[in-house]
Amino acid sequence: MxxxxxxxxxxxxxxxxxxRAAESTTARAVLLLGSDKAFCVGQxxxxxxxxxxEAPEQALTTVxxxxxxxxxxxxxxQVPVVVGIGGAAVGAGLGFALAGDVRVSARRAKFGTAFTGIGLASDSGLAYRLVRSLGQARAMEMMLLGTVIGAERALELGLVTEVVDDDAWAERAREVALRLASGPTSAFVAAKREVRAAASGTQELPELLEEEADLQNQLGxxxxxxxAVKAFLDKRAPTFTGS
Structure with a gap:
């Protein structure tokens, strides 16, 4: 952005x-970067x-x-999505960031909801992501009190994956994306599917075990x-083609 x-x-x-990224049959990772000034501050x-x-009834049809x-x-x-956060991620911007799989944050970054400060609730799946990331109490705090947290606190709470120096966030995010893009793509796709299924809470353990077994059979x-197995036995690093 x-x-x-x-x-x-x-x-x-x-x-x-x-x-385009979702429909691509060749992409092996996706990198979402904001500007250097801020990741995204919402609307x-x-x-x-x-x-x-001009037309107040149309003001929020954008949702x-x-x-x-x-x-x-x-x-x-389906492939891994890496989000590089160079500054503030607020409102819908925070919702977009939390929709990624791996989040690399600059140390200066701030995270907040902001919606109630302008008389709105939330959109962009923000409540959904916050509850799953932080639990109901912390989500309520951020939504109702408008609490803004820094990058180190976001790391402690699990909102971001890694915090780096302010001049290194974009390069580090690209490094992570390239690492994932050169990895076992089918395995990453399956791992995302498993984690999402487990996080949703809609499946019981026997169902999850069956899905894991099916995916392992496909990947096998x-x-x-x-x-990769041959490389391990030969004591060398594997080379993945995504197939």
């Missing part, structure tokens, strides 16, 4: 890019204020038109698995 505030144009460009309020003046589809597009990407006949 080339600008931290979400104008209609930015939302449309982001949605189109994410849909562009100047644009929002203009719509409120159905843009925000929900963006979050669903992120969810539909891949070239990546056979090559």
């Amino acid at each position: 080339h600008t931290p505030a979400l104008t209609r144009r930015v939302k449309e460009e982001l949605l189109a890019a994410l849909r 562009d309020l100047a644009e929002h204020a203009r719509i409120l003046d 159905h038109e843009h925000y929900n589809p963006i979050v669903l597009a992120l969810e539909e990407i 006949v891949t070239a990546d698995h056979a090559g």
Whole structure:
């Protein structure tokens, strides 16, 4: 994202890019970066204020038109999604960041909800992600009290994967994405599926065990698995092709 505030144009460009990534048959990882100033601070309020003046009934149709589809597009990407966070991740921006799989944060980054501060609740799946990441009590604190937390605290709470120096976040996020892109893609896709199923709480252990067994059987006949086993026995690093 080339600008931290979400104008209609930015939302449309982001949605189109994410849909291309979700539909790609060759992508092995996806990297989502914000600007150096901030990752994303949510809706562009100047644009929002203009719509409120001109057609208030249309001011929040963007949730159905843009925000929900963006979050669903992120969810539909099967390969690992790495998010690089160089600054503030607020409101919908926090919702987008939490929809990724691995989050690399600059030390200066701040995380907050901001919605109730302008008389709104939340969108972009933010309540859903916060409850699953932090539990109900912490989610309520961030939503109702508008608590803003720093990067180190976000790391302690599990909102981000790694915190690096302010001049290193983009490079580190790219390194992580490249590492994942050169790994066993089919195994990563299956691992994401397993973790999501476990986190959803909709399946009992016997069902999860069956799904794990099915996925292991599928992965057991891949070239990546056979090559990695041979590499281990030969005492050398494996080379993964994603097949």
